[in-house]
Amino acid sequence: MYVASILWIPIQSRGAANIMPIQNESHAMDGLRKLDPQTIGAIYDKYFPEVYRYVRYRINDDVIAEDIASDVFVRLLEAVKKGQGPQSNLKGWLIATASNTVNDQLRRQYRRPTEALSESMPDQDSSVIAEVDSREQTRTVQLAYAQLTLEQQHVLALRFGLGYSLEETADYLKKKANAIKALQFRALAALQRQIGEVDHE
Numbered sequence: 001m002y003v004a005s006i007l008w009i010p011i012q013s014r015g016a017a018n019i020m021p022i023q024n025e026s027h028a029m030d031g032l033r034k035l036d037p038q039t040i041g042a043i044y045d046k047y048f049p050e051v052y053r054y055v056r057y058r059i060n061d062d063v064i065a066e067d068i069a070s071d072v073f074v075r076l077l078e079a080v081k082k083g084q085g086p087q088s089n090l091k092g093w094l095i096a097t098a099s100n101t102v103n104d105q106l107r108r109q110y111r112r113p114t115e116a117l118s119e120s121m122p123d124q125d126s127s128v129i130a131e132v133d134s135r136e137q138t139r140t141v142q143l144a145y146a147q148l149t150l151e152q153q154h155v156l157a158l159r160f161g162l163g164y165s166l167e168e169t170a171d172y173l174k175k176k177a178n179a180i181k182a183l184q185f186r187a188l189a190a191l192q193r194q195i196g197e198v199d200h201e
Helices: 002-007 025-033 037-058 062-081 090-111 125-146 150-161 166-173 177-195
Strands: none
Touching: 025 037, 025 062, 025 090, 037 062, 037 090, 037 150, 062 090, 090 150, 125 177, 150 166, 150 177, 166 177
């Protein structure tokens, strides 16, 4: 399906060589509350790629996505310093914070939409036309995606951006799998209605 394929965005994940493994989440939470630098580094290394993938799926800009993902970890440290950080589910807290931050960014972005021109676009007629067509198709899908409810966007980002199963998404959102399936179906149907069938030659 074109809608799902254009919304999927490959990412470069951080290398796993320097990641200090987190033995268990309660130990990590203890170290985080003590602001232990090694624990904070391990948490960042473990969860940054997933937070980034979630944000990048919803924001079509590598730099902004990286900024937002980094900001999520700054907010984590600020919350912990105030004694308001996550109590048990660290990953859930990070994704929820990423979701809220993305929603804020999208509200600002939709008020002032802009589109940057690629400086690397080659000066060849056929390539330029293909690049413009590709950008227009992506823009059409993204505009349609922006018209979905925040809940529908969230479900699609979890399912296609992070690759969560129906059960994992349902568990994360505290809903039944059938409800997630229905949300996903309605979201994809709404996208399809808004963009129509695109002819790709």
